[in-house]
Amino acid sequence: MHSINHECTCSSNPLIPHVCQVTAIKQETPDVQTYRIQTLDGQKPFSPMPGQLAMISLPDVGEAMFSITAQGEDYIESAIKNAGQLTQAFHEMTPGQQIGVRGPYGNHFPVDDLKGKDLLFIGGGIGLAPVRSLIRYCFANREDFGHIDILYGARSPEDLVFKEDLSLNWPKEKDTTLHVTVDRGNETWEGNVGFVPAYLEELAFSPVGRKVILCGPPIMIKFASQSLMKMGFAKEDVITTLEMRMKCGIGKCGRCNIGSKYVCLDGPVFTLAELDELPDEN
Amino acid sequence: MQLDKSDLQEALRILSAEAGVFVPSVVEGVSRFALWDGESSIDLSRVNTELPPKDILFPQTEKMYSYKMGKNIEIKEIIDNPKQVVFGIRPCDVKSIGCMDKVFLEKTYVDSFYAGKRENLTVISVGCTQTDRTCFCDSMGLSPSDAPGADVMMNDTGDTFVVEAYTDKGKQVMEAWKPLLKKGGKKPAAPECTLKVKMSPEISVKLSKMFEHPIWEEVSRPCIGCATCTYVCPTCYCFDMNSDNHSSEGTKFRCWDSCMFSDYSRMAGGHNPRPGKKERVRNRYMHKLSYFNERYETSLCAGCGRCADKCPAHMDITAFIDRVAEEEMENA
Numbered sequence: 001m002h003s004i005n006h007e008c009t010c011s012s013n014p015l016i017p018h019v020c021q022v023t024a025i026k027q028e029t030p031d032v033q034t035y036r037i038q039t040l041d042g043q044k045p046f047s048p049m050p051g052q053l054a055m056i057s058l059p060d061v062g063e064a065m066f067s068i069t070a071q072g073e074d075y076i077e078s079a080i081k082n083a084g085q086l087t088q089a090f091h092e093m094t095p096g097q098q099i100g101v102r103g104p105y106g107n108h109f110p111v112d113d114l115k116g117k118d119l120l121f122i123g124g125g126i127g128l129a130p131v132r133s134l135i136r137y138c139f140a141n142r143e144d145f146g147h148i149d150i151l152y153g154a155r156s157p158e159d160l161v162f163k164e165d166l167s168l169n170w171p172k173e174k175d176t177t178l179h180v181t182v183d184r185g186n187e188t189w190e191g192n193v194g195f196v197p198a199y200l201e202e203l204a205f206s207p208v209g210r211k212v213i214l215c216g217p218p219i220m221i222k223f224a225s226q227s228l229m230k231m232g233f234a235k236e237d238v239i240t241t242l243e244m245r246m247k248c249g250i251g252k253c254g255r256c257n258i259g260s261k262y263v264c265l266d267g268p269v270f271t272l273a274e275l276d277e278l279p280d281e282n
Numbered sequence: 283m284q285l286d287k288s289d290l291q292e293a294l295r296i297l298s299a300e301a302g303v304f305v306p307s308v309v310e311g312v313s314r315f316a317l318w319d320g321e322s323s324i325d326l327s328r329v330n331t332e333l334p335p336k337d338i339l340f341p342q343t344e345k346m347y348s349y350k351m352g353k354n355i356e357i358k359e360i361i362d363n364p365k366q367v368v369f370g371i372r373p374c375d376v377k378s379i380g381c382m383d384k385v386f387l388e389k390t391y392v393d394s395f396y397a398g399k400r401e402n403l404t405v406i407s408v409g410c411t412q413t414d415r416t417c418f419c420d421s422m423g424l425s426p427s428d429a430p431g432a433d434v435m436m437n438d439t440g441d442t443f444v445v446e447a448y449t450d451k452g453k454q455v456m457e458a459w460k461p462l463l464k465k466g467g468k469k470p471a472a473p474e475c476t477l478k479v480k481m482s483p484e485i486s487v488k489l490s491k492m493f494e495h496p497i498w499e500e501v502s503r504p505c506i507g508c509a510t511c512t513y514v515c516p517t518c519y520c521f522d523m524n525s526d527n528h529s530s531e532g533t534k535f536r537c538w539d540s541c542m543f544s545d546y547s548r549m550a551g552g553h554n555p556r557p558g559k560k561e562r563v564r565n566r567y568m569h570k571l572s573y574f575n576e577r578y579e580t581s582l583c584a585g586c587g588r589c590a591d592k593c594p595a596h597m598d599i600t601a602f603i604d605r606v607a608e609e610e611m612e613n614a
Contacts, residue, residue, distance in 0.1 A: 013394035015523075015536075016347055019355045059349035059357065059534060060527045064550070084550030098355040218553075245549045247523045250391035253539070254520030255547050257565075258555075259490075260573035265390060279493040281565075282555050 014250050017057050017100030020045050022093055023075065028161040029154075032126060033091055034069060034079040037101060044074050045101050049108035050134035051241065051269045054078060055249045057100035062086040065246045065264065067130035068104065079129040079161060105249045106268050109134045109213065109239060117211045118146035122224055124153050124196050124216025128161050130241050130268070131215045135165075139173050148173070149205065153181040153196040153220075157189045179203060197223040200231075207233040214240045218282070225272055235273035242267050242275075242282055258282055284442040284467030285459065294369060295320060296458050301365035301404070304338055306331050315368060326370055326438075329414040330586055334516030335375050338368055339399045340382060343537040346395065346523070351530040360533075363398035367455075369406045374419045374584040376407050376429035378516035384578045385519050395536075404451045407432035408443070413475045416587030418600055420472075421479035424584060427472035437469050444469045477587070479600045480607035481571075486581070489572040489606060493564070497609065501602055502563035504595035509540035511566070511589035511597070517582045520546070541566050567602060 024036035037056075039045050048054070048068045056078060057063030064086050070077040082091045093099075111134070119138065123131045138145050150170060154160045160180065171178050181192040181199045192199055196216070212233060214224055221240055228238055244256035244263040251265035259279045261267065270278075285293055297303050298320055305324045307316040313325065314333035350356040386396035409427035410417075419426055427437050433452035436443040444467040447453045456463065512518040522539035525532050539546060542562050548554040556562050574582035583599065590598040 013359055014391050015394070016359050017357060019357055058351075059355065059525060060351050060530065060532060062525075063523065087550065098353070100349075100355065100357065243549065244555060245547050247521070250393070251389055252385060252391070252393055252519070252521075253523070253536075254541065254569075255539075257569070257573065259493075259568075260576035279568075281493075281561065 014102065015248060017055065017059070017063070017102045018045065019098055020101040022097045022099060023095060025093065025095055028079060028163070029159050031082045031091075032079055032161050033082075034077055034162075035090070035093075036075050036077050037099070038075045040098075042074060044071065045076055046104050047071065048076065048104035048133070050111065050137040051107070051109040051130055052104040052133075053106045053249070053264070053268060054101055054103035055105065055246075056080075056090075058086065058089050059100055061089045063100065063247075065105065065249055067133070067241070067268075069129045069132045070136055071133070079126065079132075081126045102249065105264055107266065109137075109269055111137065114138075114211050115144045116146065118209055119148050120205055120210055120212045121148070121150045121152075122196060122200065122212060122214045122216070123151070124220040124224075125155070125159065126161060127216030127220070128152055129215075131213055132162060132165070134213060135170070139170075139176075142174060146175075146209065148176045149179065149203075150176070151179040151181075151196065151200060151203065153183070153199065153216075155183045157182050157186055195223070196220055197227045200224055200227050205231065207231060207237065210237070212238045214238055235276060236271055238272040239269060240272065240275070241269050244282060283445045283456065283463040283465065284439070285436070285445050285463055286442050289462045290324065290443070291321075293459050293462055294318060294324070296462075297367050297369075297404075297455065301367045301402075304335065304366065304368040306370045315371070318369075324370060326408060329410055329412060329417060330372055330374070330588065332514070332588070332592075334378065334514060334586070334588065335368055335371055336378065336382065336516050336519070338366060339379065339396060339403060340386075340519060340521075340538075343535050344395060346534045346536055348533050349525075349531060361398065363402050365402045366399070367404045367406060370408045371405060371429075371432075372410055372586070373407060373424050373426060373429035373432075374417075374422075374586040375516050376405060376431045377419075377422075377424055377584040378586070379405065380431045381517045381574070381578070381580065381582055381584070382519055384580070388578070404434070404455060405429075405432045406434040406436060406455065409435065409437040409470075410473055411438050411470070413473050413477075414587060414591075416477060416590040416598075416600070417475045417585065418477045418479045418481075418587060419585035420475045421477075421481050422581060422583060422585035425472050426475065427470065439467060439470055442467060475585070477600060479585070479603050481581070481603050482607075483575070485603060485606055486572045486575040488609075488611065489568060490576065491611070492606070492609070493568070495609070497605065498560050498564045501567075501597070501605070502560045504597055505542070505559045505563050506595050507542050507544070507559055507562070508594060509542040510592050510594065512540040512542055513538065514588040514592050516586055516588070517570075517584060541569070563597075567599065570599070571603065
């Protein structure tokens with residue numbers, strides 16, 4: 001057997017990461033940071049659709065799949081929670097750090113189906129990260145969409161991610177209403193206190209002409225879905241994203257299947273109606 | 283055309299001038315496909331090798347790229363696609379390569395590592411003259427004497443092999459063997475598997491409605507999670523990706539993984555969508571007999587019988603299929 005070390009930085013092999021650099025790091029919460037990622041010559045690594053994923057790696061530590069939180073002319077961004085060995089290593093990075101990136105992977109939010117509709121975004125904790133890419137898309141194409149409501153909840157005021165968007169940027173957008181809630185307030189918190197599903201029912205959104213985009217921890221998705229059903233929303237009109245452990249990101253390695261679907265390829269975006277068709281295993 | 287058995291070594295020697303030739307052998311007491319040294323005996327005595335030939339295309343550990351950390355990260359793809367021939371592979375194992383082709387070459391992404399090896403592999407199948415205790419390929423829609431996915435199909439008539447080329451790669455083999463081949467030869471009748479299993483397309487559909495069925499609790503009970511079934515399976519292709527790291531440099535590799543291990547689907551933070559053996563056995567059987575059919579229109583089981591033969595807890599996919607066939611669907 002012979003081995004050739006093929007020197008190539010622009011491999012077409014989908015399992016080989018491209019070397020990129022982290023050009024800015026923002027501390028969102030005590031355990032969430034947002035990384036701005038560019039190619040080594042300052043370009044955008046790729047142009048994802050809202051909801052798509054990227055495999056991000058430090059080759060000597062590991063590689064994992066993350067949602068792409070935002071993109072600009074010459075960058076993509078990902079907000080990552082410190083939850084394990086690899087994400088701990090990310091949290092120790094400083095600007096200028098090189099990383100491996102491959103993607104974009106997965107399907108995306110069905111932006112065409114959302115056109116002309118009122119939109120209700122519901123996010124819990126770090127679950128606002130995948131939704132943020134779509135929120136930004138909608139603001140960039142504001143005329144295509146109706147009224148936008150953003151309902152976001154976190155454990156405490158300090159756990160709210162994208163604070164600048166929540167308090168400054170998004171409330172300024174046309175025809176947009178923010179509803180922020182926390183499980184436990186503090187001395188300075190003046191907003192709503194309570195879990196997302198309860199606040200959702202209290203706000204009593206009409207299902208007429210409205211689509212819902214729902215992302216967060218599994219327990220929040222479960223109870224918020226029940227609330228939405230109670231409020232008269234159809235399962236076809238509630239869109240969510242799934243998480244499974246992934247290694248290859250291209251539908252080969254096997255582990256992210258739910259039934260015959262691979263979350264990395266056929267997901268991560270599904271409507272509740274589509275999830276009903278799959279085995280209950282996630 | 284036919285080839286005298288006494289000319290087999292010469293025939294393989296011709297091929298080994300240009301490619302590594304894998305043959306059924308006994309290596310350290312274990313029957314498997316191994317690179318032929320040009321002299322040692324070729325063991326066609328067994329119906330099937332104990333270990334499957336999948337590692338020829340999908341090595342147990344396969345280097346993907348090397349890396350150097352530091353201020354600048356360097357990544358170099360590792361390409362290793364030698365010309366290879368596999369000789370003596372049975373129809374069930376050829377069908378298994380067909381299943382792996384679907385996984386690695388279809389559905390949006392082509393897996394470059396697999397594609398490179400597959401392109402350079404010539405498959406010479408030898409049909410079975412007898413069947414084994416746990417073989418059931420003819421219940422899975424295969425024939426023990428014919429492998430439609432092979433490049434060359436050979437069948438044992440006693441003193442000779444009847445040889446047919448099925449592809450252009452096969453024709454090149456026949457061309458190289460021209461001095462050794464003789465006209466004529468009649469393909470023998472296929473042996474019949476003694477083990478019959480009630481597999482049908484309806485089983486796949488029925489299974490897709492049995493996710494919540496009580497059967498899983500019962501069939502998974504003996505499982506000890508050792509993953510022998512996935513290791514000896516010629517179609518099991520799940521892999522892990524990891525790195526062999528030495529301070530600031532190393533090699534990223536992929537290696538066989540198994541859905542029967544608890545770590546397989548466990549996520550950062552500890553959540554595991556398949557937390558116990560019930561969920562893991564269910565996923566394996568469903569993947570083989572239902573999910574794969576839904577995605578690729580064929581079963582991910584060729585009926586080679588290795589898993590049933592080797593399971594230390596005597597779990598048997600054939601008994602499971604028959605059990606599903608008999609299950610009253612009111613319970614589902």
